[in-house]
Structures are given as structure tokens and as C-alpha cells.
Amino acid sequence: MRYKQPVSALIVIHSPEMEFLLIERARHPGFWQSVTGSREGEESLLETAYREVEEETGIRAAPGAIVDHHRQQVFEIYPMWRQRYAPGITRNTEHLFSLCVPRDTAIRLAPAEHRALRWARAQEAAAACFSPSNREAILALERGDFERA
Structure with missing residues (x-):
């Protein structure tokens, strides 16, 4: 089995009006998030x-x-996803990115990974995210805590 690296990117996609794109996990209905994924091979973050x-x-x-x-x-x-990582790996380092796109940008979900999408204002989007780091990233972007895309 090829294990995932415990290094990932969280990419918060938002519109110029600061509406945030959320996608729902296919195998975990109700788990809304921004785009996220592990580094593969030697690619840069x-x-x-x-x-x-x-x-x-x-x-x-x-x-x-x-x-x-x-x-x-x-x-x-999360314990439900630890089997994807090498034995003994329990922590992940997540790196934050963002992308600004027009609200009417065409979205094509990967059906094996995600089943639905929605756009929401910061407070609603943050409240919908199951991940605390994703919630905080959305709120920080909305507050202007760091550079926006």
C-alpha cells in the first residue's frame, strides 16, 4: 500500500465578493470543506x-x-482517515493557500471525492466546515488577516 504524506494543502476558494466555495465529501455526507489534499511525491506545496x-x-x-x-x-x-498514512503517523502539517475566482466559474466535482457544492458568506461557510483549521482559514481571509488572492 502506498501511504499518503502527512503534508497537505488547504486551498480556500472565494469570489471577489468574499463568498466561499464549499464541497461536500462523497463518502461522508455533511462533511463540508474547502479543497484539500496531500502532497504527492516531490511536488512543491x-x-x-x-x-x-x-x-x-x-x-x-x-x-x-x-x-x-x-x-x-x-x-x-481524524482516526477514520489514519489508515491512509504509514503506521504511527497521527499528525498532519497543513499549508494554507487561497484562490479568487468569479462566482459563476464552472465547477466540475470529482464524483468519487465530492457530491455537492455551495457558495456561502464567511460566517455560514465557516460554520458548515467540519475542520477547525478550515473554519479559521475562511474567517481569517474574510477579516483580511493576510493577503487575499
């Missing part, structure tokens, strides 16, 4: 961000469109 956005939403972001906020957070991997 920015390459991970671009790949995950395209895989999960069909959006092919232009070079320079995804912003690296140079923030990371270490969190405990």
Missing part, C-alpha cells in the same frame, strides 16, 4: 495546491492565481 484545485473542482487556475499565505498548522489526523 504550490504544485499540490494547483493539482488539488483542478482534480477536485475542474478549475485550471492560471499561473500566479493561487496565493501561498505561508501559514501552516499541525493537526491530529
Whole structure:
């Protein structure tokens, strides 16, 4: 079995009006999130961000469109997903990115991964996210705590 790396990218997609795109996990109904995924091989974290956005939403972001906020957070991997990682791995380091797109951008979900999408204002989007780091990233972007895309 090929294990996932415990290093990931969280890409918060938002519109210029600060509405946030949320996608619902296919195998876990009710688990809403931004785009996220683990680094593969030796790709850079920015390459991970671009790949995950395209895989999960069909959006092919232009070079320079995804912003690296140079923030990371270490969190405990949920027990239901630990089997994806090498034995003994319980923590993941998540790196924060964002992407600003028009609200009418065509979204094509990967059906094996996600089953629905919605756009929401920051408070509603944050409240819907199951991940505390995702909630905080949305609220921080909305507050303007760091550079916006």
C-alpha cells in the first residue's frame, strides 16, 4: 500500500465578493470543506495546491492565481482517515493557500471525492466546515488577516 504524506494543502476558494466555495465529501455526507489534499511525491506545496484545485473542482487556475499565505498548522489526523498514512503517523502539517475566482466559474466535482457544492458568506461557510483549521482559514481571509488572492 502506498501511504499518503502527512503534508497537505488547504486551498480556500472565494469570489471577489468574499463568498466561499464549499464541497461536500462523497463518502461522508455533511462533511463540508474547502479543497484539500496531500502532497504527492516531490511536488512543491504550490504544485499540490494547483493539482488539488483542478482534480477536485475542474478549475485550471492560471499561473500566479493561487496565493501561498505561508501559514501552516499541525493537526491530529481524524482516526477514520489514519489508515491512509504509514503506521504511527497521527499528525498532519497543513499549508494554507487561497484562490479568487468569479462566482459563476464552472465547477466540475470529482464524483468519487465530492457530491455537492455551495457558495456561502464567511460566517455560514465557516460554520458548515467540519475542520477547525478550515473554519479559521475562511474567517481569517474574510477579516483580511493576510493577503487575499
